[in-house]
Amino acid sequence: MKQKEEMGEALHAIDYDQLQIENKQYLAKIEERNAELLKLKVSSANAIHTLNSYRVLYDFNYRKNYPRLLNILKNSNQTFIRGRNYSQS
16 A cells, blocks of 8 residues: 555656756747747838838828829820810811
8 A cells, every 4th residue: 555655656747847848848849939930020120110201201202292193183184184175176
């Protein structure tokens, strides 16, 4: 009986050691995934920064060239209307 009790305690110690090993493996996986997540966050932040830079540049150029765009559209409309009027006459 005493021998079985000692064997049971030994099994518990083995089980505990096995759990510790598994825990270390899971912690290593968690660290790997956290590192991968950090890389993805940095990559995402860089992409957002780049897109915002292009948006600001687009807005600047659009506002700068907007009067020219209106003038071109206005002139092209007048040309179209004149051309149409000439062809109808």
